[in-house]
Amino acid sequence: MTINEIQDELIDDFAFFEDWMAKYEYLIQLGKELPLIEDSYKKDEYLIKGCQSKVWLHADYQNGKVIFTADSDAIITKGLVGLMIKVLSEHTPEEIASSELYFIDQIGLKEHLSPTRANGLLSMVKQMKLYAVALTVKN
């Protein structure tokens, strides 16, 4: 699936949630279920410093595709990180670098990408794209 197809699928999924509670319960569940990163990558060098919750991000480049793994110490942030990975991981650097992330807005979680939320998510998205751009240039 392309990045946009995945985004559209998530938008459809979230349309079923009746209220914010259901949405957040899903995110919390997603956060709890996903073993997102190997402990060896939970080091400062992979840390994206948000003001409050921490996010660790690691990128691998295999067979022309970028594989992202990540984690967070806050469970809602971790759920959101999980969504980002679902959308961006396992695509080519070119696809990631040129992607436009519209799903967060459409599923009603836009506030979490605001710089004032201080959850590290916005920095994470930037970092994911930077990896991709760096790899594109290298290629």
Place this chain on the structure above:
Amino acid sequence: MQNLTKLLVPLYPMERTAVLERFDVDRVRKDFPILTRTVNGKPLVYLDNGATTQKPRQVIDAIVNYYTQLNSNVHRGVHHLSQLATDAFEVTRRKLQPFINATHEHEIILTKGTTESINLVASCYGKAFVNTGDELIISAMEHHSNIVPWQILCEERGAILHVVPVNDAGELDMETYRSLLNERTKMVAMTYVSNALGTINPVKEIVALAHAVGAPVLLDAAQAIQHIAIDVQALDVDFLAFSGHKMYGPTGVGVLYGKEKWLNAMPPYQSGGEMIKEVTFAKTTYNELPFKFEAGTPNIEAGICLTHALDYITELGLDNIASYEYDLLKYATSQLLEIPGLRLVGTAKEKSSVISFLLDGVHPYDVGVILDKLGIAVRTGHHCTQPLMDRFNIPGTVRASIAMYNTREEMDILVAAVRRAATMLL
């Protein structure tokens, strides 16, 4: 937990009735327009008062009145509006003097806020009095604003910064404080009330001990001025710093009180207009107090309108406000502690208006997100006290900070919301 006992004993019903007779919260709430709005479809429960307080109609009206009737620069023009604006601006200073019981009106310096007040002292007092090998004392519960200016000063002057530790309850270790004081101590800078824990420090004792070795004391009163009646002469404190926006006044104005003898002995802070007496290219002479420390056009609107916040607080009476808020603090603390897995951070015997807590195994950020969805504004994170959070080995806390317009009903909403967050997150 033993220190909490005082907070967990509710007020006797008769005692509470007396408190409520002296403080009509329903009437107060009607003066704060923002309290009627909703957030995320829920009535706003504003418990981030440690960050900033809401403004009463009297202050908001004064701001509108300033721009529709008075707007003009102060201390300069001979024209009518400038005279009116200058008079109104100076009324604030005149009212601040009795508000904190300063000896002289010119001991009140108007600044941007607490941060600037502290920076002013660190910079100007530092230039005049701090030299290589001198020692300064702060505490482990200081806000970054009362840490970093002193660190910078110490680096510049080759001085040593000592930190008084806190115990598990979040109280100052007074024994260590005593042992750190000596004839090389050139400044003690401490907070009156901890913004992250709510601890009320024994400031009178802190000042007396510092004076015994000849050291002046700066009190960061940002979290005290709106909750506790302060008498700078009774405390004998040398400097006091606080902000207008945390005491129901406008943002952008703060106060530095300094004893005349120190202020006169300190060089100016910034330079430019207003702070001068005479400028020639050969030599500039400085203006008198307080203008020596007020270079440039001040925040005139905020300066003038702070008067109305002072009037508002004075009319209600800080002692009445304090006893009302104390009842709320006791009530909310005892209710929150009923929640399984909830741990208070900061259990000092003497506390004011701050409840910091954690749910076991849950990041404070997650709790904050859920509470926000329920219309409750709290602060989560390190509260600009990273060394203190490190001391407790936590990433931060959820902080509910109380103001005079909060109610027991709002505390019930908070408790129910924290329960809901616990169910979702644990």
